[in-house]
Amino acid sequence: MKGSDDITGKGEIQIEPIGQIKNDFTEEVPEDYKDKESVIEIFEGYKEGLLGIGEHSHITVLMWFHKGDRSIKQVHPMADEDNPLTGVFATRSPVRPNPVAVSVCRLVERKGDELLVKGLDALDGTPVIDIKSYSPYDISDPEYPDWIPR
Amino acid sequence: MKGSDDITGKGEIQIEPIGQIKNDFTEEVPEDYKDKESVIEIFEGYKEGLLGIGEHSHITVLMWFHKGDRSIKQVHPMADEDNPLTGVFATRSPVRPNPVAVSVCRLVERKGDELLVKGLDALDGTPVIDIKSYSPYDISDPEYPDWIPR
Numbered sequence: 001m002k003g004s005d006d007i008t009g010k011g012e013i014q015i016e017p018i019g020q021i022k023n024d025f026t027e028e029v030p031e032d033y034k035d036k037e038s039v040i041e042i043f044e045g046y047k048e049g050l051l052g053i054g055e056h057s058h059i060t061v062l063m064w065f066h067k068g069d070r071s072i073k074q075v076h077p078m079a080d081e082d083n084p085l086t087g088v089f090a091t092r093s094p095v096r097p098n099p100v101a102v103s104v105c106r107l108v109e110r111k112g113d114e115l116l117v118k119g120l121d122a123l124d125g126t127p128v129i130d131i132k133s134y135s136p137y138d139i140s141d142p143e144y145p146d147w148i149p150r
Numbered sequence: 151m152k153g154s155d156d157i158t159g160k161g162e163i164q165i166e167p168i169g170q171i172k173n174d175f176t177e178e179v180p181e182d183y184k185d186k187e188s189v190i191e192i193f194e195g196y197k198e199g200l201l202g203i204g205e206h207s208h209i210t211v212l213m214w215f216h217k218g219d220r221s222i223k224q225v226h227p228m229a230d231e232d233n234p235l236t237g238v239f240a241t242r243s244p245v246r247p248n249p250v251a252v253s254v255c256r257l258v259e260r261k262g263d264e265l266l267v268k269g270l271d272a273l274d275g276t277p278v279i280d281i282k283s284y285s286p287y288d289i290s291d292p293e294y295p296d297w298i299p300r
Contacts, residue, residue, distance in 0.1 A: 013165040013214050013277065015248045018239075046247060049223040051237035057293035059239075062250055064163050073199040087201035089168075089209075089281035097196060098165045098279045100212055102252055127163065129248045131239035134292055142284055143207035 017127035018046040021063065025123050033121050037108065040115040040128055047113045049131075054110050058134035061103050061120065064127040068099030083147040090145075101126075104134050167277035168196040171213065175273050183271050187258065190265040190278055197263045199281075204260050208284035211253050211270065214277040218249030233297040240295075251276075254284050 023038035030036065040061065042050060053059065072095040077083045088096040105119040115131075173188035180186065190211065192200060203209065222245040227233045238246040256268040265281075 011167070011277075013167065013279065015163040015165060015250075017161070017163065018247055046223070046239075049237040049239040049247070051224055051240065052234065052295065053237060053240040055293070055295045056240060057291075060252070062248075062252070073196070074201055084202065087199040087203060089196075089199040090201065090203040090206060090283055092282045092285065096280060097168055097199070098212075100165075100250065100280050102210070102212070102282070127161075129163065130246060130250050132242045132252070133240055133294060133298065135242065135294070135298060136292070141207075143205070144283060144285070145202065145205045148283065148285060 015064070015129050017043065017064065017129055018049070018131075019043050019128040021120065021122045021124060021126040021128060023120070023122075023124050029121050029123060034119040037116060037118050038105075038120040038122070040117060040131070042113045042115070044113075050110065050113075050115075053107065053115070053131075056107055056133055058104055059107050059115070059117070060132040060134050061105060061117070061128060062130040062132070063101045063103065063122050064129055065094045065099035065101050065122075066127060067123065069095045070097050070099060072096070077147045080147070084145075086145075086147075100129065165214070165279050167193065167214065167279055168199070168281075169193050169278040171270065171272045171274060171276040171278060173270070173272075173274050179271050179273060184269040187266060187268050188255075188270040188272070190267060190281070192263045192265070192278075194263075200260065200263075200265075203257065203265070203281075206257055206283055208254055209257050209265070209267070210282040210284050211255060211267070211278060212280035212282070213251045213253065213272050214279055215244045215249035215251050215272070216277060217273065219245045220247050220249060222246070227297045228299075230297070234295075236295075236297075250279065
């Protein structure tokens, strides 16, 4: 138990990365990232958390987008000036006060402390803070703005 | 821009909550939480990030499960001893090294710096670290272990 009970309301939270992304995306994520493979390297001490992960076809990866500008609170979504100025909390923009990314990708193979995955939209060296099993949320008929791709 | 460029690989990450949960769940989340309302109070300085959020029927809420035991790496999923011992990264258990919860809930109404939501599985006082628009991931035929409810 580490730093769990001393957090209330506005207190600061400390996160220790459990791994990092290794791939060829050093400058930017390519448009065809869904077809590209990455490796998630799990750091020492966290490997036992992977027990049974091979039974999943997909995983949810939480990452820290360390290059994201934390001061930005409003954006034109999809980097398109024609889309209305929108609060970052109403988007999935990578820039936001706490740039935690939530990505679902295919788990191709586990090799020891490495996970080979396909379709991850993250740069090489991105810290990984958590991995969860994928589960669909079954939201029927969600409503959202026109700028979100259907 | 705050503490964004000095993060690489294993460096520690500092998160400042952007809000907190207010509801009647002081001890535990009730089984019928999907029918219950909560309020997300957004802290000062983050309100402009909400612009346009009212156009969404559902939002994705990232929270810090401050009561989660960070030392646990394996669990019997769904708190059922009959389920096989499983690494936390292959589950959605609230106990894990970095207990960041990802929950999708219905946005009922925005009132200034408060969001009235329905179906949030979190205790009163839980720190909120991010809000994102909801979008379905369109994973066709995911495969996962039998202990995950269909």
